[in-house]
Amino acid sequence: MDLLEYQAKELFRDMGIPVLPSQRIDYPKDLKGLNIPYPVVLKSQVYIGGRGRVGGVRFVENTIDAIAAAQTIFNLPIMGEYPKMLLAEAKYDADREFYLAVALNRSVCRPVLLGSCQGGIDVQSAIDQMQHVVVEQEFSPYYARRLAIKMGLQGTLIESVSAVVEKMYQLFIQHDLDLVEINPLGVSATGEVMALDGKVSANDDALARHPQLISLISKLGGDPAQPNDVVPVVMDLDGHIGIVCNGAGLTMATMDLVGHAGGKTASFLNIGGENRWDSSPELLKLRLEHGLDLMSQHKSVRVILINLISNLVPCDEVAAVIVSYLERKTARAAGLTNLRSDVVFVQPKRRPSLVVRLVGSQSDRARTQLETAQLSLVENLDEAVTEAVSLAKSGRLES
Amino acid sequence: MNFTPNNRVLIQGIVDPLGSTYTPLMQAYGTNIVAGVSPGYGGKVFHGIPIFDLVEMAQMVVGEIDTTIIFVQPFAALDAALEAIAAGIRQIILITEGMPPQDVVRLLRKAEATETLIVGPNSPGIIVPGQVLLGIHPSEFYTPGSVGLISRSGTLTYEIARELTLAGLGQSMGVCIGGDAIVGSSFPQWLEILDEDDNTEVIVLVGEIGGDSEESAAHYIAEAIDKPVIAYVAGRTAPKGRRMGHAGAIIASQISELGTEIGTANSKVTAFERAKIPVANYPSQIPTLVKKSLRLPSRRQSSP
Numbered sequence: 001m002d003l004l005e006y007q008a009k010e011l012f013r014d015m016g017i018p019v020l021p022s023q024r025i026d027y028p029k030d031l032k033g034l035n036i037p038y039p040v041v042l043k044s045q046v047y048i049g050g051r052g053r054v055g056g057v058r059f060v061e062n063t064i065d066a067i068a069a070a071q072t073i074f075n076l077p078i079m080g081e082y083p084k085m086l087l088a089e090a091k092y093d094a095d096r097e098f099y100l101a102v103a104l105n106r107s108v109c110r111p112v113l114l115g116s117c118q119g120g121i122d123v124q125s126a127i128d129q130m131q132h133v134v135v136e137q138e139f140s141p142y143y144a145r146r147l148a149i150k151m152g153l154q155g156t157l158i159e160s161v162s163a164v165v166e167k168m169y170q171l172f173i174q175h176d177l178d179l180v181e182i183n184p185l186g187v188s189a190t191g192e193v194m195a196l197d198g199k200v201s202a203n204d205d206a207l208a209r210h211p212q213l214i215s216l217i218s219k220l221g222g223d224p225a226q227p228n229d230v231v232p233v234v235m236d237l238d239g240h241i242g243i244v245c246n247g248a249g250l251t252m253a254t255m256d257l258v259g260h261a262g263g264k265t266a267s268f269l270n271i272g273g274e275n276r277w278d279s280s281p282e283l284l285k286l287r288l289e290h291g292l293d294l295m296s297q298h299k300s301v302r303v304i305l306i307n308l309i310s311n312l313v314p315c316d317e318v319a320a321v322i323v324s325y326l327e328r329k330t331a332r333a334a335g336l337t338n339l340r341s342d343v344v345f346v347q348p349k350r351r352p353s354l355v356v357r358l359v360g361s362q363s364d365r366a367r368t369q370l371e372t373a374q375l376s377l378v379e380n381l382d383e384a385v386t387e388a389v390s391l392a393k394s395g396r397l398e399s
Numbered sequence: 400m401n402f403t404p405n406n407r408v409l410i411q412g413i414v415d416p417l418g419s420t421y422t423p424l425m426q427a428y429g430t431n432i433v434a435g436v437s438p439g440y441g442g443k444v445f446h447g448i449p450i451f452d453l454v455e456m457a458q459m460v461v462g463e464i465d466t467t468i469i470f471v472q473p474f475a476a477l478d479a480a481l482e483a484i485a486a487g488i489r490q491i492i493l494i495t496e497g498m499p500p501q502d503v504v505r506l507l508r509k510a511e512a513t514e515t516l517i518v519g520p521n522s523p524g525i526i527v528p529g530q531v532l533l534g535i536h537p538s539e540f541y542t543p544g545s546v547g548l549i550s551r552s553g554t555l556t557y558e559i560a561r562e563l564t565l566a567g568l569g570q571s572m573g574v575c576i577g578g579d580a581i582v583g584s585s586f587p588q589w590l591e592i593l594d595e596d597d598n599t600e601v602i603v604l605v606g607e608i609g610g611d612s613e614e615s616a617a618h619y620i621a622e623a624i625d626k627p628v629i630a631y632v633a634g635r636t637a638p639k640g641r642r643m644g645h646a647g648a649i650i651a652s653q654i655s656e657l658g659t660e661i662g663t664a665n666s667k668v669t670a671f672e673r674a675k676i677p678v679a680n681y682p683s684q685i686p687t688l689v690k691k692s693l694r695l696p697s698r699r700q701s702s703p
Binding site: 104106107109110111136137138173176178203205206208209233235245246247248249250252253255256257258259260265272273274275276277278279280309311312359360361381382 | 412415416417420470471472473474494495496497498499500501502503504507508521522523535537539540550551552553554555556557558561578580581582605607608610611615633634635636637638680681682683
């Protein structure tokens with residue numbers, strides 16, 4: 001998960017990467033208690049880049065201007081995202097702006113150091129000038145100096161820039177990060193360097209072993225991701241088909257088939273996790289049950305296409321989860337009718353139609369179970385997709 | 400490479416939930432599991448398999464081990480693999496999902512220096528139908544034959560194995576290199592193995608969006624593979640990564656110097672088409688293309 005700039009700078013400060021004095025602003029009135037002398041820069045704290053180009057960064061000279069600017073920034077969405085807080089920071093006169101990053105490169109399966117003498121908001125020119133150094137073996141500072149030389153730096157800048165890169169790398173390793181980026185690294189006329197903006201991405205799989213990072217994220221108002229949560233991903237607001245699958249590849253292939261058959265996926269859910277070390281039939285059944293409930297809460301979903309290739313759980317046990325989901329839905333609708341017996345025509349609680357495609361052991365028993373709930377079991381994936389798409393087009397909801 | 404029923408196999412994490420579930424299934428398929436390791440359980444026996452506290456203790460008692468299959472918790476996986484390498488084991492299959500990528504990097508540095516094969520992490524492993532199961536593939540979808548199947552995913556591989564089996568096309572081997580961003584063995588490595596394998600006549604490569612494994616596979620096939628290859632790419636309609644405006648991620652993908660579109664389904668399909676590799680639009684099209692490449696009639700046969 002990504003950290004906000006002010007969280008990244010907290011980590012930079014601890015690591016000894018030079019950053020300017022700054023203060024977090026939760027409300028415009030907080031600027032009355034500002035401890036940084038003017039002029040200052042106010043920066044929108046959002047996860048998306050490019051805020052500077054759309055007015056998310058403003059320079060101010062006094063408290064009155066600062067409060068007005070802060071109100072403007074709080075009300076300015078950056079690509080649809082409103083900031084929850086701003087960062088007030090001392091103004092810095094940079095002579096030049098560099099780009100620096102440490103990231104994991106999946107092609108070479110190694111960390112890479114990246115550097116460009118053309119940093120700043122124009123990402124394309126940074127890319128054009130980008131230099132990279134692959135950290136093949138255990139890191140040693142010469143990798144950072146190699147980057148500085150490749151960037152064309154000379155004299156004292158070699159040491160000062162490579163010292164920043166070295167600390168970025170330490171941060172990267174110490175906290176199991178996916179990315180540490182400084183853009184821009186300001187370079188003053190006297191050759192002093194300063195991290196003016198920073199981006200840090202924590203690795204979701206590694207986060208659990210970094211309590212310090214978790215507390216930084218939660219202390220500063222973030223919400224650490226819960227990687228174990230099963231939550232449907234919304235795709236197309238015009239779509240009517242919800243997909244419940246196990247495994248990322250199968251989920252993608254099923255979505256592609258729906259698209260190919262002329263359907264639109266409203267949302268999808270991968271209950272997967274067959275490679276989790278603690279995977280068990282109970283866990284998978286629980287995730288399916290939870291997933292079906294969440295999926296049917298999406299109003300736009302008319303059809304839920306369940307496509308499971310059952311490895312750990314026999315099909316009849318999967319079918320039992322589906323049947324009990326249907327029973328719960330029906331029972332709830334009946335309960336509602338009873339409560340409002342004075343009303344003659346009660347709108348029955350609607351639920352999406354189900355198309356069930358299961359393969360694995362005990363599929364005959366699963367078929368019999370599903371039949372008792374007026375559901376058929378489809379074994380062929382293409383047929384299941386065609387059925388889901390045509391049901392979605394007919395726009396029928398089961399009552 | 401040794402993937403035969405003679406392969407002497409160790410299970411690390413044999414008492415962990417996944418390990419204890421799949422060990423009997425592998426054994427039933429004919430895999431020669433000689434020992435298990437789970438610290439604290441030394442001296443116990445599971446399905447006739449002796450358990451040890453350390454890999455080296457297992458080796459002292461049962462003798463040489465060819466392959467280890469690792470089912471331990473994600474944060475313990477690096478240590479388990481390093482222990483196996485230290486004991487001289489040179490084939491490691493990492494089933495566990497959720498291993499931090501920096502742990503994988505550390506492991507790969509060690510593996511490269513010792514010429515150790517790492518499959519995974521987050522992989523269902525390897526199946527040689529009718530011979531040996533080194534992992535968690537559901538064997539009922541596979542049947543012996545001449546199609547080599549390589550992929551990055553689990554259930555989608557089973558789906559395609561099942562389609563092939565239903566079409567009367569058996570498989571010589573099913574391998575998944577793992578679904579994580581950073582994995583050990585690569586598509587080119589397995590293409591080379593299958594190209595040299597006498598039992599394989601045609602290769603099916605199942606790719607998906609993200610990274611550049613498919614692009615590098617396409618280049619490698621054009622240069623070095625003589626057998627016919629059929630490709631499929633999942634994720635044509637998948638949502639774009641949520642890292643919009645994330646300069647570091649974009650730039651990091653660029654250093655492979657293959658272009659800016661790396662990672663999209665389009666880029667992968669184009670790479671295969673440029674290398675004159677037939678690409679299936681959906682899984683059920685794969686058997687038809689396989690038959691075409693083998694000049695077999697494309698009529699769909701009844702169940703095996």
